[in-house]
Structures are given as C-alpha cells and as structure tokens.
Amino acid sequence: MDGKNEKEIQPINWPYMSLASLSTSFAAKLAAVGIIWGWGYMNLSLAWLIAPVVLSVWRKERKKDQELKRLMAQATVLCKEKDIIVSRLDELPSWVYFPDFDRAEWLNKILYKVWPSVNHFVRDLFKQSIQPAIVQSLAEYKMKGFQFERLVLGRIPPKIYGIKAYDKNTSRHEVIFDLDILYAGDCDISFTVGNFKGGIKDFQIRGVMRIVMKPLIPVMPLVGGIQAFFLNNPAIDFNLVGAADVLDFPGFNEILRKTITQQLAARLVLPNKIVVPLTADVPLETLKMPEPEGVLRIHVVQGKHLMKKDIGVLGKGKSDPYAIISIGAQEFRTKTIDNTVDPKWDFWCEAVIYSINSQEVELTVWDWDSNIPGIRFDDFLGRATIEISRVKKMGTLDTWVSLELVKHGMVHLRLSWFQLSNQISDLPAALKETQQLRVTSMSTAVLILYIDSAKNLPCIRGNKQPDVYLEACIGGKTERTVTILRSCDPVWEQGFTFLVANPETGSMNFQIMDEKTGTTVGTMSYNISTLMGRPNLELKQEPFDLEEAGGESKLIISMVLKILKYEPPSSTSDDEDYPNLSDSGQKIERQESTISNMSSSIPPSPLKKQPSKESLQSVGSIASVPGTANISTGPEVPNPIDEEPLIVENAFSEVSASPNLVHRHTSFTSSEGDAKLGRLQLTLQYSEPRQKLYIHVHKIANLPLPQNDPHNIPDPYVKLYLLPDKNKETKRKTAVMKDNCNPVFDEKFEYIVSQGDINSKTLEISVCTQKGWLSSGNNIMGQIHIDLSEIDFSQSVTTWFDLLPEIKD
Template identity: 50%
Template sequence: MASDNKMVSASKPAIPLSSDDSVSVLSMIYRFFKKVSMVGAVYLVGYMQWSVAWLIGPVVLSVLRDQWRKDSEYRRNLAKTTAVSSEKDVILARIDDLPAWVFFPDVERAEWLNRILLQVWPNVNHYARNLLKDSIEPAVAESLANFKMNGFKFERMILGTIAPRVGGVKVYDKNLSRDEIIMDIDLFYAGDCDISFVLQGIRGGIKDLQIHGMVRVVMKPLITKIPLVGGLQVFFLNNPSIDFNLVGAADVLDMPGFSDILRRCIVEQIANMMVLPNKLPIKLSDEIPTVDLRMPEPEGVLRIHLVQAQNLMKKDISMLGKGKSDPYAIITVGAQKWKTKHIDSNVNPRWDFWCEAIISSRKSQVLQCEAWDWDPGMGIQNDDYLGRCSLDISQVVRSGRLDTWQTLQQAKHGKVELRLSWHRLSTDITELSRAINETQLIKTGELSSAVLAVYIDSCKKLPDARAASRPDPYLTVTVGKKTENTAVQMRTGDPVYEIGYSFLVQNPEINTLEIKVLDQKTGNALGQLTYAIALLLKQKDLSMLTQPIMLQKSGPESKVLLSLQLKILKEAIREEDVEEETLVRPSEPVAPAAPLAPAAPDSTPAPLPPSAGTVLSPEPATQDLVNLDNDGTDGASQKSIPIEQIIKEVDVPQESQVPSERASPKLVHRTSSLTTSAGEAGLGRILLSLRYSMPNQTLIVVVHKIMNIPLKDPTNVPDPYVKLYLLPGRSKDSKRKTPVVKDSCMPEFDEKFEWVIPHAELHSRQVEVTVATHKGFLGGSPVIGQVIVHLNQYDFLEAKTLWFDLLPESPRE
C-alpha cells in the first residue's frame, strides 16, 4: 500500500507557485535584504567609528522627504479630483480651487467649453508632443545645463485622458478697439499624463502634471471673410502655478531643492513662450500681415524702486541661538525678473534697488516681491523663504505714483517699502528731453526714457558658412545690456523668424540696435547690422515699417527685413480712464458725481453685530479715520486724512473698479481713533481694521493701537505686543506677530497681516487676537487680554475699523 502511495505521488505533476505565492516570496526576500542593509549600515558606522550624525542625518532627511511627499501627493490628488468632478460636486465639496465664476460676477460659466475640450483632447496629444519636443526640450536642456545637469531629452509624451478645465470665461466689451476681441480664461489642468525623460543617463518621468493660471486670448484683427478673425494671441497674464510628481530613477530628486530646480526651469520656459510680455501668436488668415500679430505692443513702463525692508524673520543659526538673516529680494512681473544683492546679517535691509518692467496689460498684471535669506549653495532652493507680497499694477496706474509698505505674506512678520510710478508711452518727440532729464535726476544710470519694439521678419541670401553645406543661422539682437536670441533655422540661407522683442532704451539719441547673424554649426558670423536708434526720431510716428536693410560684413546681397517702433515715456500722472466698469448693487444705483458735503459732527456709525467681547466706540466720530484701501494697503502707510474727505469705493473685482470721482459719493463706517474707556473687563481696548479682498481671496487685518492698558505697578510698565492666530486649527503657519513696543500702556503698531482663505470658508473662521507683554518672570510673556473675532458676524465688502474690548484669556480647546 505504501508503494502504491509512492507511485501515486510520483505520478502527480508538480504544482506551480501561484502569483500570490511568488509575490510573497519576493516580498520576503526584499524585507530580508532591507533588514540586512539597515543592520549593516549601523554596524559599519560603529566599525568605522564615525560620528552618529552619519546615521541620524540620512534618517532625518528621509523622514522630512516622506512628509513633504505626502503633502505634495495630497495636493495633487485633490487637484485631480477637482479635474474629473462635475462643477456641482466641486462647489458642494468646498474644494479650494473653486471656479472663477463663483467669486467674480462678470465671469461666465463655461461648462459647455469643458465638454468640447473633453471631446477634442485625444487630438491635442499630437500637437502637444511636437510642442514639447521642438520647443520645450531644447530650452529646458539649456536651462538645466546651467546647474551642471546635461543630456536632458524627452522619450515618451502622453497627456492622458483628463482634459483641462475652464473655471470661467470673461469677455471684455468696454474700452476696446473695434477690430479686436479680448477674452480671459481661467484654465486648470490636473491630468494623468505620462512623460518620460533622460537626464545625465538617468531615466525618469513626470506624472500628475498640474498647471493653473489665467490665459488671455486676443482675437485680432476682425475681417469680413471667414474665419472672421485674422489671428489669435494667446498668453498667460502672470506666471502659472505648476506642480508635478517625479517617478522612476529620478524619484530620488523628488524632494525640496532638486525638484525646485526642474520646476523653476519648466516655469521659465513657459514664461519665455507665453507669459507677458511674451505671446504665442496663431495666424488664421493669409490676408493679415504677420507683423500685426507678432509686433510687441507695450502699454507702458512700471518703474520700481524697492527701498527697504523691516522686521524680517531671523533664519540664520549662530553660536548663541538664532542669528539674523542675509536678505535679498526677487521682483517678478510676468516673465520679467530681477534680483537684488544680499545684505549680510541685517533684518532691516536697505536695498535702494531700481528696475523697470514693460507692461503689456495694465489691468491684469501683478507685481510680486519675494524676500529670501541667502545661504551659500547651488541657488535659491537652498535659501530660506522670508515671505512675499503681491500688488496689482492697476493700483499704480490709477495713482500715477504710489509709495506703500506691503506686509509679507507666508511669514510671521516683515514688510517691504515699494515706490512705484506708471509711465505711459507716446510718439510725441517733445516728451524726450523731459524723459531723459528725469532719468538723469535719479542718477542710477540704468533707467530708460523710451521703449523700442523690434520685429524681425527674415534674412535673405546669407553667405554659406562652408562651401559643402548651408548654414544653421540664428540672430542675436542687442540694445544696451539686454540681448535676445532667436531660434535656429536649419540648413537655409533664407531663414524666416517672424519674432518680436521689446527693449528699454536709456537715450535714443545715442543708443544703437545691434543684430548679429551667427551659424550654430561653426560659430562663425554671417553678417551684422548696427542701426542708430536716433534715425527713428526723424520718422513719422517714430516708426519704420518692414524694410530690407543690407547686412554688414556679409554677402553682397545679404539683408534683413525688420520693423521698428520707438515710444517715449511720459510723466507719471493719475489715469482716470484705467477702469470704466463698475459693479452696482440693486439698492445702490450709480449717480453722477457731486461735491461731498462735510459730515455732521454728531453723526455716528451704523451699528454692527458685535462679536464676543466687542464694543463699538461710543465717542463721536470727529477724529481721523484709519481704514483699508481697495488695494489692501492700510491707512498706516499713508498720511492721516480728515474724515470729511474720505470716500470709499465699492469693493469689486480688480477688473471692475471705478475711480472715486466717477462713482456716487459714499461715506464709510467711521471710528474715532481715541477712546477713554478701558473696556468691559478693564484690560484696555484694541483698534482693528478688517477686510476681505474678494479678487485675491485674502483676509486683511490691521492692528492699529491699544488704549488704556491698566498699570498695576508704576515701576513695571508693560512692553506690549500683539500675536494673532487664524482659528480653528491654531498653527505656526497662521501665526502673525507685531513688534514689541517698549514701556507703553498706549502702544501704536499699524501693522497689516494677511491670510489667504477661500471665500467659502470665511464664515467658519475666527481670528484670535492676544495682547501680551515681554516683561514676565524669566523672560516669559504674560497675557494682558484677548479678543476672538468671529468672521461670520461681519460683511467684509467694505473695511471695518472697530474698537474691541480686551477680555481675559480664554482656555484653549
């Protein structure tokens, strides 16, 4: 019987391992080698008698990297969920990336357009593949080479099945010429793309690519034949936000620092293609000259003077603890960027930095200023972030000149001083002498008096670099210290470029335009041109239409076809016509402007629903009003204005504001800047201004002053300061803090703080305002009093400046 069993068992075929068993075996082998590696690393550290830092350092770095990746993955997954959800589901879920039409009444819903994009998206893959390969790849490779990373190229480019979403569309119908249509599109892409690349022999990939920005489409000129529009100009108004996930062998680079390099390179290349002043032109009709679409059309020049910063955060580590910072600033306007020098060991740096930005859309572009703490290393990714501020250029256009202190966002404290002036452009030659004199008075040596627009159509009959083959020509175009390079045209003696550039000109009477034609293969010069800009001063409208000009040091018939347009900077004055649109509430019709009668001395503000512990000032409103302007700047940065002269505009989106002279006069809530009361609890009172900026989704709180802090011991006068938290969810990111005022029971701060909050969440948030003193036992900070402001009790369409009673500190949840 036993022999039979042996025979049966021998006759049975061997049972193969299931896939689950094989996976289990591989997992066990992986865990075994992982444990061996960990134990071996610890043993090696002990055997070699290395410092424990060699072991702890990689572990800490790994933990931080995992946490950073979890946060990034959460944001990407949230964005992808938004992209594939219906518009209704997105709004009900109160996701942060709500469509633009939710916030802006002049933005139309575009769900029909999203359905069209979903249909045509498979056909877009082919065009995008060519765009990435021909334009993005060489530009990114050149940019990465600056960081000693060579050999970049794309291998596979699949955009996936998730199409971009349009959050809203706005079509402009006022203040436009008759031959153009302007449309703004809130574009959001969070797709399931699969892009693989090679970098220094390492294969990697990009997944979960996300791009979000406002795209402007200009349709011009309008014609009488199909397709009725001669061409399109497509561009981002400001730099879009970009995020992605690195996979494959390049996954080791997916951590703060290394991924920032790749992200910055991609943003730079997109900016060079289609972020103002750069535009992506698309010609639709052969009847329209290409110069009409590609010739630069600047609206003006923004002159920027970054004066100084105050109370920046301390990021350096010293022997005695926290040292200071070595701050520098980066100013960005669209694709234009400037960087100041860094100042060692100073949290109150004075840069006195001047720069000028060419503005192509004064109503929509934004100036951004970032402060960084310089640390030696590869670049900005090693430096510590000190905060940023943003300013709408339309504010400067309305004022002509603007001197403002801007509080840094995403920072505990700190602010910067900016002096800005707006200069329109003119073809009146009589303005030139005044513009030159103005630049000479400032004495920086680098400011401009005019703008030169250059359009290069093509070159004709270039000489061959070598007898055996045709050249690969490209051009370098230089005015002053700025040089632009065109794309390379392969194997041709008659290259067509059709590209335009804008240059700032210090003095048109002496500056020149230099064009060099170079062969990429050999590096040899094929010709050059030196054109005196002063020649344009004798032309009608200071312009030269497309004309062939002979090249120097070239072939006998070599020439370049170009167009030139010179415009002179005009003096900075207030522009009344920058905004013509207005948002009118049904109960507040617009009436013709009329002189504002002085306010009655016994007039009092309308009552508002008080929050816990708040009491409106009972005193007559005969003092100055301290409030927030429409642009978000606080009254502390301006001189005191009598209450009888204050006119507050209706708070509307940036594209829909009207100068106060054009709107109906309206007196805002007025509050006395003084109080004689010590409050309900006898702890003093604090004066705050609050406002919510709908366009920027930003809550703005200004801490003005504290009055009547009780003095219990005349020998121990408090050193008060104010700290603020955004509730619920008290965190370091939401903490804000004023400077300390020494020995005062009536301190004045005039500090502005900002938090970015989606409008849908505003009603569920509170601001905790705590007044403390630094004179505590062993350096502690005893609390003097506290106020919790419930945001759901206020209508923030206008600034509210209120007195709040300080109450005893409430226990934390």
C-alpha cells in the same frame, strides 16, 4: 445630445508596482538594514544615524503629501462640476466666486473630443522650442545631452473652471477672453540627460490663460489668428521619475525641476505667446509683433519687521533678506542685506507691461542662505501682489504692503505708470525726469523690434549652409532668435522689446551667427536717432545691408519707437479705492475737523447690531455684543477725538500704511478701558473682490503696570488668530516694543477668507509682553474677541477696543 448617449470618463485604473520597482524597493531596504547592522558591528555610536533617518522620513512623508495632492487634482479634473461643489469646497470653480466668470462645461466637452489631436501640436512645440532652451540652460550647470524621447499627454484633458469675455476697453478688431484652467493629466514624458534616463509624470499646471482672437476679417474664417498666453506665472508641479527618482540626487533633481519649470513659463507667460495663424491673408507681423501698453517703474525702498530665519549661537538671529519682483515672465532681484529684519534695498527696476487688465506685480522676499549653485534653499519671508490696473488709475503709488503667508513683515514700494507716446516732443520731459532721479538704469523710451528674415547669407564650412540665429543688443540687453537649420534665407518672424535710456545716442547692434562653428555670418548697426526722424517713429519691413556678408545679403526688420510719458490721472471718480497720499491726508484732516466739532455726539458703532437706548444712556461704553469687545465711549474723556471711532473709507489703501499719515488721526486716548487693561486701536476692512480680510494694528494706549512691581515696564506686542482655526497658518504677530505702555505698531495683516466663510470667523487679538506678567507662566496682558459676523464691512472702520482679561480655551 441625449445624456444617456454621452460617454463618461472612466476612472483611472492605477497599475500595480512593476518588478523593477519591487526590486528597487527591496534593494533599498536591504541596504538600510546592512548599514545599521554594520554600524553596530563596528561599535559606532548610533547617534550619528539620527540625522539621516530623520531626513529620510521627512522626505518620504513630503513625497506622500505631494503625491496625494497630484492625485486629488486629477480626481478634480475628472469630476463633474456638481460633484466638485458638493465634495470639494476648497476647489470651487471660478464662476462660483466671481460673477463675471461664466460656466464652461460645454467647452470641457469639446476639449475632451479634440484632446487626442492636441498631442501632435504639443510634441512639435516641445521639440522645436522648449528642448533647445532647456539644453542651453542645463549647459550652465555642465549638464549636456538633454533630449525628449517620448511625449504623450495622456487622455485626461485640461479642466476649464470658468470663462470671462471682455467687451469693454478692447479694440473692435479683436476678441479677448480669459480661461481659468487646470491641467492635471496622466502624461508620459521621457528624456535623457547624458547617460541618465528619466521621465515626467503627473504634470500639473493651474492659472488664468488669456485667448486673443485678432484681427477680425470679413471673410472666412473671420479671425486672422489666435494668441494664447498666461498673464501671470501659473502654478506648475510634476513628478520626476526614473533615474532622477531612483538616484534622488538633491542637486540633480532640483536643477532639472527648476530648468523645466522656468522654460515652460518662459514660453507660455507674457511677453511670450503661442501664436496660431488661421489665414495667409493676414501677415504674421500683425500677430507676432509685441504690443506693449506701457512701462511700470518700481522702486523697492525698504522692508520692516521681517521674519527671523537665521539660527545663531544664542538662538534665532536675524535674516539676510532679498526681494524678487515678478511681472509675468520678467523677473528682477534686489541685493541681499545681511543680518537685518529691516532692510533698506533702494532698488529700481522697470518692466514693460503688455496687459494692464488682470496682470499683477508679485513681490516675494527670501532669506539668503549658502546654496549649491543653481539650487535655492533660501527661507521664505512672505509675498505680496499689486494689480497693475491700480497703479495706472493712480499714476503713482506709494505704499507699504503686508507680506502674505507669514506671521509679519511689510515692504515699502513706490510704483509709477508711464504710457507710450509716438510724439518726439515728449522726449525732453522724459529725459529730464530720469536726470532728476539720478538713476542711470532708468529708460526714456521703448523700442519694439520685429525680426522678419534674412536673404542671401553666405555659405560656410566648405560651401555648406549655416545653422543661423540672430542676436540683437542695445544697452546691455541681448535677445536671441531661434536657430534655423541649414538655411541661407532664414525666416525667424520673432518680436522683441527693448528699454532705451536715450534714443538720441543709443544704437541697436545685430549679429547673425552660425551655431555649430560660432562664426559670424553678418553684422549690422542701426542708430536709433535715425528712427526719430520717421513718421510715427517707425519703419516697416525694410531691408538693410549686412556687413561681413557680402553686398547681396539683407536683413529685413521692422521697428517702432515709443516715448515714455507720465500723465497724472485726469479723474478721481474711479480712484476712490486707491487715493493719493496728499488727497487722503487732506481728507483725514477734514474728518478730524468734523469730529472735533461733534464733542457731544454718540459715536457710530462698527457693529451691524446697533445698541439699545438704555445702553446709550449708560456711562462708560456701548452695550457689548456677544463675542465682541466692548467699545468704550465714555463722556468723561476730555478730548472727543480720542474717543470718537474714526470712520475712514478704504483705510487699507496704500495711504493708511504711511506712518506719518496714520499718526495724524490716531492720537492717544486717556481712557484705560472698562477692565483697566488699556485699549487697542484697529482698522478692519473686508474686500469682496479680493476675498481678503485686512487688519491694521495702529497702537495700544495706557497699558497698566504690575502692582507688585510698578517699575517693571512691559515689552508689548500684538498676536492675532483667526478662529476657529487657531494654528500657525492663522497666527500673525507684530514687532515687540521695548519698555512701553503706549506702543505704536502701525502694522497691517491680511487673511484670505471667502465671502461665505467671513461670518463664521472670530478674530482673537491678544496683547502680550515678553516679560513675566502677573505670573511666570502668563504673558497675556489683555485680549479681545471680535465676531466678524457682527461687523458691518460696507466700509472700513477705525476704532478703539477695550482690552479684556484672557479667555481660557
């Protein structure tokens, strides 16, 4: 098509403020003036008004920031890729960063054409699926009468930033591809909650959506159906307007926002899917029956050096931390440990995994505070993510993970991957393993249930047809189908997955209920041990008699039983990025043995620019590179292990976080450094796929004592900044070690840095003390600046750095 004939998307013409908005604004200002005047007229202290005024200003500025972000997102969607790359470097498309993503401008043009037709599909989805779920959730807060009145998506379609198709590790009967999608539209959604009316404006959602086309068939349309879902929870944001905005009740607003966000995620995130059948020749069971790939067992052991968020009488106290583990739409929460920054949770949970590729375990840590029921004002203590594919490669992963978006904090996790087997001979090993764990909540099998339909249900309420739904329960977990209105032959066609503690003794209970009266229409119980005697541990589309419903009432279901089976990885060639603890310990011991036999060798430099011959002959250190710290390697040091920069591949894998392991390869050095201020041992690594810079602060050696007061032993800690952005966002800090000149920290930190920016960054590391040092106004004992452009990141580097005097800005 000729570019001149293409229709360009016109910019949005934002409407002027309506008369109602002007009236509301004038009334609010008049009320504020009246309150202040009345306060002064009654001779009351104005100090009582400071807190409400500060809160009002803060909320107003926060709304402005949120509104600006939404407008910028809408402008990004309307822009062409060329304009985005030129003007918005922080919002680059996925294909710029990741070579396996392809451009999708052609798909964006198609979406622009078909977008008006999508309105009808979304309207039906909201009315039939999302609205009943929101009504049920709001009933917990005594809020009734929720109903969507108007649903218009607007004229701005989603923007696809990149598309990735999979050709490996997929079945030949399916096509799988991922879409990096952003929807920042001009939707118009209105709803009612009781007597209140509100609306949703500027709805936005950003995430990676997976499209599965299956099964492939030899006749048109060549594909049996389409599945669409988000692998992980997308970022959702929207603006509540109308009564929800005018009244601006904190509880009312937060409850609505939380409920709508949860229900949208619960319909779009795995294991939930949007299924669109394309032909009647393919049974819906093929598209809608769950297909788990395995089970992930998670043990949240403990946390270390978390942030202090609680305010005490004498200043900042500690925290009351708890952790939330999210895998898609599945969420688990640990118990809350009061008044500590080193909590020991010892929490176990299991999650059914439906997509190993690209799905992640997300851990968020919070400081619990007294809340209004249903509203969380808890303080954020950090987050961390682990790819499930990593755990599958290793079989078992034991790691300390650093918390992101905070200055410091680590969490100890143990994760195990279990594949699914249809051999009943694998059950004894699974039962033995759960008995050894001595955790009663662990499972040994997965039961996949597909509820097809029911036939000939009895009429109730004066020979009227019931509004029926079905509940399936096993081991304390209950799943519920949608409600089919006025039907004695309901068709649900829904699938669920259950974890089973012991298939030999467990049973599945079914109950069909009438929603309006709450009466039981029919029940059934099925012993899972019966399923164990069937071929491949499955039954398909079999009818069962319902009790309390008459002899002709039937329930048609399908079930498949899968046994959990642990198998260690058979090959280590693909697992070098994620070594096992024992393997890595042996590897480091071999490296130490090799280094100990090289006492006369000059250690390799982690810098890209190698030192000159003259500098190698000089006594004391390798020639320093401008902007970096000197790396002292003087031959006078008696133990070569202390001075040898240890090159450890993948030092930021889960192994290097183990304290026992780190201590074996970082023994103390006897050198005080060129400036006589001590030395700091670090590991540096950069991951291009994850766009992350990792810093592992191992220890400090030989900090000096002040000459004027040699008995004043310092309380050292390490502070990091990623220059030139010296602000709170790039500040990281270790724990404080009391009265110690040779502290061992063993803490990891992460920075998200793009590959294009890594060469323009400088890492500033300062060793500080809480006690006065040299002067009352200076607590920095030593400092180093590492120019990251001079570091060779082809492998991780562990080495000693000389502490130098502080460089004043």
